[in-house]
Amino acid sequence: MSRTTSTVAQPISRRRLLKASAAGFLLLPALSACQGGLPVIGGKTTVTALLQSGQISEARYNPVLEKFRQRNPQIEVQVNFGGASAAEIQQKLLTLIAGGTPPDLFWTHTYINGSLAKRGVTFDLNTYIKSDKEFRIDDYFPTTLKEFELDGKQHALPRETTSTVLVYNKTLFEQQGVQPPQPTWTWEDFLKAAQALTKGEGATRQFGAAGFQQQGFAWYTFIRVWHEGGDVLSPDRTRYTMNEEPGVRAVRWIQDLIHVHKVHAAAADLAGVGVDQVFKTGRVAMLINISVYSAFQGAPFEWDIQHLPRTADGRQITRNASAGHSLTAASRNRDAAWTLLKYLASREVFEHMVSQGLTIPAHRAVAESPLHLNPDKPPRSQKIAVDALAYARPEPVAGDWIAVHREIATALEGVYGISRRDPKEALDAIAGRVNELIRKT
8 A cells, every 4th residue: 555645735726615515525415325336446346534643543443454454355355555644634635525526434533523514525424324233323432423523424434532621740749748639620729739840940840730721722721611611612512712711711810820829830821842741851840731641651760640620510521532534525435435434443443553652442341441441551530531421512613713722722821921911901802803713614
């Protein structure tokens, strides 16, 4: 199998997409599960797949694809490793569609799938989910499926997911005689512990907490907004609402952690070093983080994870975000593509990908198995991240969600940074732009 190299493409305009649609490459009506006249090469049905690129990703996919070919000799799989990020995959996908060569199957992410579904790019998988007796939708965590639902249609099957948890330096807590994070903690308990663990000055200052200030994204601030009873958008996802009182209150609380209580590391304190790397040096006691721990492996101290603190009234809320695989509405060989998609969503493939470092598999049985919950590999309490999926919620993705994140994160830099901008003023200032972005298709 040859590896296709992605090239930088020009942005796809709405006019170009509409032309592609008129030519039959996009916004096709749903076809029945049984199709005839599929393209064949040498007597084989050909399936084209646009997949996530990168050394780690390709090492996960290649053995799986080879095994699929051996078991399905009637299907020729042609792979395009077309981008490492969601934005790169989306750009490559739209370029292929506009050029008249849409893939049958593609890797996707919650940040782009909703917009692609609204454009008519994705195919409703319920056609197969309901008719294929071998497939069990109950094998997957409900919250991971929900991320790829729109208007009652299932636009992708999840591959992996993440929850957001509290990573903490267990050794530091023990050394300073502070009770480690508990599942019953509130944010007030979090603040008290952060205050007890903050000490020193300058380049060696030890911080009780870090993680809320992010570059380019605002995941963790969104969680605090949810904890205050607010959201980024209105329930119908048509209006920006983070500048309303709950959102302002959450952002001000984080700002106070940094500038009033001085227990949370700000960007200036990190001096350009990633917060995960600073945590690994032992200078941060608690870190808000997604359930990906590769940066912490080999840390010279004992660390573990705990559920995020609860709301004031005792509720648990966290965030999850997933990647997965979709079929295109323009696929000319969808039955064969479904066969491949179903295999990629099988327990066997999930077990292989977990053995290659995938975290957290969306397949419940695999996620809860010893293969994934390896007691010999930190964190010791890793099942907490899996259990958190029971109360996790996806972001209210709409429009150009990656750009929405950039807009909000930039505004928050002014609030959390040295300028200490008023939260209400900063959040109000971007309302018009965010409303434009969520309407974008």
